[in-house]
Amino acid sequence: MPAMEQTPDPLARLRAAAGMREAAGLKRALRVRTPDDDGLIDLASNDYLGLARDGRLVEAATAATRTWGTGSTGSRLVTGSTALHAELEARLRAFTQAGGALVFSSGYLANLAAVTALGRDALVVSEAGNHASIVDACRLSRSRVVVTPHKDVAAVEKALACREEEHAVVVTDAVFSVDGDLAPLAELHAAAVRQGALLIVDEAHAIGVIGPHGQGAVHAAGLAAEPDIVRTITLSKSLGSQGGAVLGAPEVIETLIDTGRSFIFDTGLAPGSVAAALTAVDILQNQPELPGCVRTRAKELASMARELGLETNDPAGAVVPIVLGPPEAALRAALICAERGVRAGCFRPPSVPAGRSCLRLTARANLSSDDLAVIRGALTAVAEMKVTM
Missing domain, CATH: 3.40.640.10 (Type I PLP-dependent aspartate aminotransferase-like (Major domain))
Known part of the structure; x- marks a missing residue:
């Protein structure tokens, strides 16, 4: 009897593509937060005014849910x-x-x-x-x-x-x-x-x-x-x-x-x-002062990064990128920040062009002076890492 032809595996190409992404440093994974947010200072979210957990919003949402x-x-x-x-x-x-x-x-x-x-x-x-x-x-x-x-x-x-x-x-x-x-x-x-x-x-x-x-x-x-x-x-x-x-x-x-x-x-x-x-x-x-607070904090973060020799832009709003180059450098920098108490966004291709992988820091209106001191420590470690690359 003739040999049976092997049925193509429709998932094979997905596994191959996943392997290529991992080799290029582009593998992604879900990061599950806990209610206490692991105690990290959040510079990764888009909660620019610090309102996502504000009691006034929580109460309004709860009341509307009970009604509707x-x-x-x-x-x-x-x-x-x-x-x-x-x-x-x-x-x-x-x-x-x-x-x-x-x-x-x-x-x-x-x-x-x-x-x-x-x-x-x-x-x-x-x-x-x-x-x-x-x-x-x-x-x-x-x-x-x-x-x-x-x-x-x-x-x-x-x-x-x-x-x-x-x-x-x-x-x-x-x-x-x-x-x-x-x-x-x-x-x-x-x-x-x-x-x-x-x-x-x-x-x-x-x-x-x-x-x-x-x-x-x-x-x-x-x-x-x-x-x-x-x-x-x-x-x-x-x-x-x-x-x-x-x-x-x-x-x-x-x-x-x-x-x-x-x-x-x-x-x-x-x-x-x-x-x-x-x-x-x-x-x-x-509280019309809140937008100005965000912009001030963003400029402080950018100034801090430049003082440490890191590449960044002059922010118009809350977003402060720290350009590091290859995906592996951005991943390592994000891990360094987390180890020092700061959650930072990590952007790699296709979110950014090749060679422009970065940390994306997002300022919040309610960042304190103590928070900024911790952030400085984390960025200092990132700058030291960059020098050794």
Whole structure:
């Protein structure tokens, strides 16, 4: 009898790819936190204002859960829109001075909706440093996409001027999620106006941090009233909750309700998260000093790193990268920090370009002087490690 052909193993290629990632220092693993957070000083989370465990948010979320239940029970167009959702949208609209607001169950989905719905049948011009959610949204838009170099306004305008498409959308982070620098929003908007394009700005790392009252980078640039700017935000960073939102003109909000697939087909944000975000907006309005505290702490961290000979940027918001080069160096640096009482983010390709693996430190408004002393000790050890590489 002829020999039986061996059935191909559909998981073999996955094991092979995993082995290659491990050899390249790109293997990832879940890190499970405990309620006491292991006693480490947190410089890895996006809890910029220190509100995620604030008792006021916890109580608001608990009360809303008792009233509305643990879930929203359906999509926003069916049963998933509660009175709390409408209140949060009104408050976000007023706080940011936007024309309208629409709440999503995550900032990722807010970006998907904004870019795919507004960039349909248009040229999409995307900045090279944009977040992965924007990259995915560009791909899903099915439109032609031009990726321009980091903060290169001339390249953006050239792409817009040379287009064959009637319509165009420019999309950028406000504060870039790894480098921590600020997009040239005024110049980008001027270029978009000259070329008849819509500007979408992801304010995920800017809301609650940029501007005197944390109203975001668009507001700080004096552009909040411009109807041709669309903002996306997350509720899970400075606002200490979960979810996201799109801020824009009434026509934008109507378009997303009618055509935004990640809005139409997704279950609405849980009421407890909505209530927590509402409370966070209240806190921002009543404690306007918090955004300035975050920025001050971030600059202190960057200054500390430079004093120790580490490569970093001048932060616009809370994000402070410490560039170390190869993935192995970043992994080792994160371990050194943990051993000395500091949890630091570790970013490797594809989150950053090859050769730019880094620690990403994120400042918090409630970091104390004692915390800074511990952090200095950890970064001193990282600097010593770098010298010996």
